Amino acid sequence: MQADRxxxxxxxxxxxxxxxxxxxxxxxLIELWSEPAASGTWIRVRDNGTGMSPEEREHALEPFFTTRNKGTGLGLAIVHTIMQEHGGSIQIETPATGGTTVSLFFPANQTGSST
Structure with a gap:
């Protein structure tokens, strides 16, 4: 897959x-890594912040949804759009111990914009 850089x-x-x-x-702490999968590549970002409630995760990809006073609510919505344009997906996980991991999956056999 050729991704839009x-x-x-x-x-x-x-x-x-x-x-x-x-x-x-x-x-x-913030961790960023990629890992290969049989059908594509995962890119993951994990932090040790407070995490997200189930309700926050449910609405996190919606434009203008934010829990911060100064937030626009566009960050994750933009990421979601980028993933759709690449034929990929986004997963958000918050374990009971706290923190959040956002995983982006880029399938190997999709064509996106090339740069």
């Missing part, structure tokens, strides 16, 4: 910005 960069930046906003004042 600028769109991919924007998606990762949006995920990292969300993670930074979620971090505790001390001891914050």
């Amino acid at each position: 600028d769109a991919l960069k924007q998606a990762i930046i949006n995920l990292l910005m969300n993670s930074v906003e979620a971090l505790p004042e001390e001891g914050g």
